Amino acid sequence: MISDRMYTLGSNRSVIRDLFEYGNERAKVVGRENIYDFSLGNPSVPAPKEVNDAIVDIVNSVPSTAVHGYTSAQGSEKTRRAIADDLNARFGTAYTPANLYISCGAAASLVSTLRALIAEPGAEIVCIAPFFPEYRCFIEANGGKCVVVPADEAQFQIDFDALESAVGKKTAAVIINSPNNPSGTVYSAETIEKLAALLEKKSEENGRAVYLISDEPYRELVYDGERVPFPPLYYKNTVVCYSYSKSLSLPGERIGYVLVPDEAEDAKRLYAAIAGAARICGYVCAPSLLQQVIERCAAVRPDLEEYIENRNLLYQALTEIGYKCVYPKGAFYMFVEAPGGDGNVFSAHAKKYDLLLVPGESFGCKKFLRISYCVSGEMIRRSIPAFRTAFETFEA
Ligand code: PLP
16 A cells, blocks of 8 residues: 555645746757746855865865764754854854754754644644745645635735634644745744734633744845844744755755754753654754754855846846836745736746746745746846736736
C-alpha cells in the first residue's frame, strides 16, 4: 500500500513549478530569450563574496572529517552562538545557542514548528492571505486545519476583524510572513502591535498560548529605508522560522533556523518538540559545511541594488501601462491585480505572449498575479512590450 496523501502531494506539481517547466519546454521551441519567466523565487543576486570565500577557506583549511561530519542534531553550538550574537546585536535580545535549532531552510523550520504545535488532529493554524501556498500542505499533512484570513487587498496589511473571527478555541498558531511573498508588503509596527494585542487577548480567553509563527526568509530584503519589526519584541509567544535561502542567495544549500525565545510559553518543551519533529522528518544535523559558513557569515547582509532597480523598473513600466499594484517594499515580488479580475484567466492569456505570471489563487487571492522580479534587468526590459500587448489585447 502506498499513502494516497503522499502520492497526491508528490505527483501534483505546484502552479509555480508547472509554469516554470512550461517555460523550459517553450524555450526549446522559441528560444530562451523569447520567454519572460517571472515564475520562480530563485535569487538572481549572487551569494555575497564573504560566503564564497568562507566556503573555499573552510574546505581548504578545516580537516575534511570536520567539514563534512555530523554535528549535534540541533546544529553546532558555535553556529548557534554566532546567530544568537547577531540577533542580540540587532534587536537588543539576550538569546543563547539554546534558543536556536539549525534547520534545512525555512520549509524544514516551518514543518518542524507546525508538527510540534499541532498537538491533536484538527488543531487550527491561521494563515493570512496572501500566503506562501506550501503552508497549506505543511499544515494539512501534519493533521492540522488551515484557516484562511481573507486579504486586506487595499494594503496587504491585516484585516483585523477577519483575523479576530478566525482565531478561536482550536487555534494553535497564526503564521505571518513579512516581508511578504507574494505581495512584497512589509507589516508595519502598528500592524504587529495590533496583532500582538489580539493574540494576547485570545491566549487569555483560551487559557493557553496562541503561538505566532513568524516566517522570515525575506527579513533583510527590504527597501526605501523601511523597518521590519521583529515580532518577538512585541509578542512573547513568537517562534521565528528563518532561512538564508533568499538573504544570502543560498536556496539550494538548505540552511536556516528556528528561534524559540525563553519568554515563550512552555519554551523548553516547545523547543524539544521541534527537535522531535525535526528528528522524525530527518532534518537533524543541517548541512555541516553551511553551518560553518553561517558561523562566519551570520552578520553578512545582501546587496540589494539589483532588486531595487528591478522593482523600480517593473513597477514604473507596469503602472504606466495600466496595471494596478500595491507598491512593494520588500522581498522580490509584486502582486498585480489581474486585468479582468481573475488571475487564472489573465495568466493563461499572458502565456500567449510567453509571459509567465503566477495566478494568485494558491496564495489565497484569486484576483491577483505574482511577478517574481529576481530576474535580470535585461529580461525585464525585453518583457515590457509583452506586458503591454497582454494588457491591450485582453478582453474580459
Ligand atoms: N516561506 C516563504 C514565504 C517562502 O517564500 C519560501 C520560499 O520561497 C519558503 C518559506 C521556503 O524557504 P526555503 O527555501 O528556505 O525552505
